[in-house]
Amino acid sequence: xxxxxxxxxxxxxxxxxxxxxxxxxxxxxxxxxxxxxxxxxxxxxxxxxxxxxxxxxxxxxxxxxxxxxxxxxxxxxxxxxxxxxxxxxxxxxxxxxxxxxxxxxxxxxxxxxxxxxxxxxxxxxxxxxxxxxxxxxxxxxxxxxxxxxxxxxxxxxxxxxxxxxxxxxxxxxxxxxxxxxxxxxxxxxxxxxxxxxxxxxxxxxxxxxxxxxxxxxxxxxxxxxxxxxxxxxxxxxxxxxxxxxxxxxxxxxxxxxxxxxxxxxxxxxxxxxxxxxxxxxxxxxxxxxxxxxxxxxxxxxxxxxxxxxxxxxxxxxxxxxx
Amino acid sequence: xxxxxxxxxxxxxxxxxxxxxxxxxxxxxxxxxxxxxxxxxxxxxxxxxxxxxxxxxxxxxxxxxxxxxxxxxxxxxxxxxxxxxxxxxxxxxxxxxxxxxxxxxxxxxxxxxxxxxxxxxxxxxxxxxxxxxxxxxxxxxxxxxxxxxxxxxxxxxxxxxxxxxxxxxxxxxxxxxxxxxxxxxxxxxxxxxxxxxxxxxxxxxxxxxxxxxxxxxxxxxxxxxxxxxxxxxxxxxxxxxxxxxxxxxxxxxxxxxxxxxxxxxxxxxxxxxxxxxxxxxxxxxxxxxxxxxxxxxxxxxxxxxxxxxxxx
Numbered sequence: 322x323x324x325x326x327x328x329x330x331x332x333x334x335x336x337x338x339x340x341x342x343x344x345x346x347x348x349x350x351x352x353x354x355x356x357x358x359x360x361x362x363x364x365x366x367x368x369x370x371x372x373x374x375x376x377x378x379x380x381x382x383x384x385x386x387x388x389x390x391x392x393x394x395x396x397x398x399x400x401x402x403x404x405x406x407x408x409x410x411x412x413x414x415x416x417x418x419x420x421x422x423x424x425x426x427x428x429x430x431x432x433x434x435x436x437x438x439x440x441x442x443x444x445x446x447x448x449x450x451x452x453x454x455x456x457x458x459x460x461x462x463x464x465x466x467x468x469x470x471x472x473x474x475x476x477x478x479x480x481x482x483x484x485x486x487x488x489x490x491x492x493x494x495x496x497x498x499x500x501x502x503x504x505x506x507x508x509x510x511x512x513x514x515x516x517x518x519x520x521x522x523x524x525x526x527x528x529x530x531x532x533x534x535x536x537x538x539x540x541x542x543x544x545x546x547x548x549x550x551x552x553x554x555x556x557x558x559x560x561x562x563x564x565x566x567x568x569x570x571x572x573x574x575x576x577x578x579x580x581x582x583x584x585x586x587x588x589x590x591x592x593x594x595x596x597x598x599x600x601x602x603x604x605x606x607x608x609x610x611x612x613x614x615x616x617x618x619x620x621x622x623x624x625x626x627x628x629x630x631x632x633x634x635x636x637x638x639x640x641x642x643x
Numbered sequence: 644x645x646x647x648x649x650x651x652x653x654x655x656x657x658x659x660x661x662x663x664x665x666x667x668x669x670x671x672x673x674x675x676x677x678x679x680x681x682x683x684x685x686x687x688x689x690x691x692x693x694x695x696x697x698x699x700x701x702x703x704x705x706x707x708x709x710x711x712x713x714x715x716x717x718x719x720x721x722x723x724x725x726x727x728x729x730x731x732x733x734x735x736x737x738x739x740x741x742x743x744x745x746x747x748x749x750x751x752x753x754x755x756x757x758x759x760x761x762x763x764x765x766x767x768x769x770x771x772x773x774x775x776x777x778x779x780x781x782x783x784x785x786x787x788x789x790x791x792x793x794x795x796x797x798x799x800x801x802x803x804x805x806x807x808x809x810x811x812x813x814x815x816x817x818x819x820x821x822x823x824x825x826x827x828x829x830x831x832x833x834x835x836x837x838x839x840x841x842x843x844x845x846x847x848x849x850x851x852x853x854x855x856x857x858x859x860x861x862x863x864x865x866x867x868x869x870x871x872x873x874x875x876x877x878x879x880x881x882x883x884x885x886x887x888x889x890x891x892x893x894x895x896x897x898x899x900x901x902x903x904x905x906x907x908x909x910x911x912x913x914x915x916x917x918x919x920x921x922x923x924x925x926x927x928x929x930x931x932x933x934x935x936x937x938x939x940x941x942x943x944x945x946x947x948x949x950x951x952x953x954x955x
Contacts, residue, residue: 439918442871628737
């Protein structure tokens with residue numbers, strides 16, 4: 322019972338990050354019908370941006386030493402507010418990088434109506450460039466966020482249930498709260514606002530949308546910005562929770578994000594949320610004696626889902642194109 | 644033999660990677676983009692590595708001598724083909740990006756499994772794999788990779804010209820139409836997938852002694868992507884595309900060695916630029932060069948009357 326509760330808490334926290342990370346994938350897929358493999362690299366970048374801004378030290382052989390937004394002595398130094406601001410700026414920068422990626426790697430291809438599979442290779446090329454630039458600029462080592470990054474509140478909650486301890490870490494509460502808040506905001510923007518309506522129109526049919534006077538390329542830029550923002554923020558949240566961010570940190574998450582969006586239904590926004598939570602929980606519930614196989618859970622679910630129901634949990638039925 | 648001493652390793656690597664690119668070409672003949680090759684490559688390598696190092700096979704090695712190597716190739720091909728059928732029959736119901744994702748998942752699962760089994764040496768992998776036929780230099784692997792390349796090319800060419808090849812092409816162009824004229828898409832798609840799997844398995848079995856060690860890093864997502872890049876950048880519509888793409892892209896990091904840290908960045912840029920400006924791949928671009936003016940499409944002939952008189 323206590324294990325169940327602890328697993329549930331862990332699963333919801335990590336699952337909610339999977340969800341916001343995967344949302345970035347699925348937004349781009351729903352608009353362009355391509356999978357942006359550079360999303361994992363943007364995720365890594367987000368963590369690095371925030372780390373640079375708030376810790377600002379890379380003590381190694383890289384080219385850049387860091388840029389501290391709040392050096393010792395400045396008013397917000399070491400407070401959770403400094404971290405929150407840095408995380409926001411980091412996510413915004415990630416969003417801008419994603420816009421740049423669209424500009425350089427996808428737009429020229431779209432103009433020619435190229436095979437979507439080529440976009441796959443092109444975005445992988447971008448990922449390769451980003452990951453290796455990180456290595457060159459700040460080195461191949463992993464960096465840890467200081468443990469008190471969210472202030473000295475941890476752990477938020479310790480429950481005694483039947484003689485056992487259930488620990489809810491502050492990080493987990495914050496991750497879950499931030500993710501849910503983002504999802505609500507995004508849901509509102511996409512479901513209720515004019516911008517959201519236009520986005521949905523572009524996703525449905527770009528040709529018709531542009532006939533209706535919607536600037537398709539502007540909404541593609543917005544989509545990529547949102548995607549990069551969510552990906553970058555997810556990178557920061559994950560790296561603070563597990564205290565590690567190396568250059569290759571995004572690769573596994575990039576692949577898991579694919580499992581998440583397929584599980585939920587490619588292109589489905591609620592699907593990405595459900596998929597993220599399902600995979601987070603499934604991983605948390607792997608019994609500890611099989612923990613070595615935890616990394617395979619997402620892919621096993623992906624494989625089985627594709628075989629049983631390729632449209633995913635919440636996806637619309639695939640129309641077979643003849 | 645100074646030339647071979649210097650460049651032999653590179654040439655063998657180019658052949659090896661070209662062959663792996665070709666392993667994607669067979670499913671592509673039926674229009675199926677599979678990224679499963681690294682899984683079969685890893686499996687083949689593990690089979691060879693285990694047979695060549697495990698004490699359990701010491702008796703076999705003594706009895707067979709040099710013949711143990713061809714035996715590992717055959718077993719790797721059979722095991723990969725078998726696994727190919729098991730994975731291919733359900734997975735090939737999927738198309739396009741869905742098939743690509745399912746095969747990526749397959750490779751990931753195999754990788755996690757191989758990281759955790761005792762027989763595969765876990766995370767450390769297997770090492771000290773004896774050199775094939777007592778080769779003393781890496782370049783000598785050219786004597787097994789080159790004949791394999793020639794054989795595969797000949798086989799693929801024959802296959803393309805055969806009834807099976809025409810059936811595969813028909814499925815690639817229009818699966819429903821192929822089905823309608825009595826070609827079983829599933830059977831042919833699985834066949835093409837299995838041929839690619841067996842090839843990747845053999846290359847793995849040849850590569851384990853070549854690389855001397857074998858571990859879970861051999862069959863990764865990165866490899867899936869590398870092989871896909873070989874095929875798309877070389878040209879996916881011609882036999883020569885994947886081979887050329889594999890040879891060129893795998894030699895790129897070596898050729899850029901002088902640029903040390905920057906070579907992987909440049910490798911990435913090459914992928915971006917090539918996919919933007921060579922949509923038909925290198926082979927496609929070359930064949931366009933040969934006839935600079937693209938031939939106008941012939942006017943579409945009116946469809947012949949259907950013998951059964953049904954309205955189309």
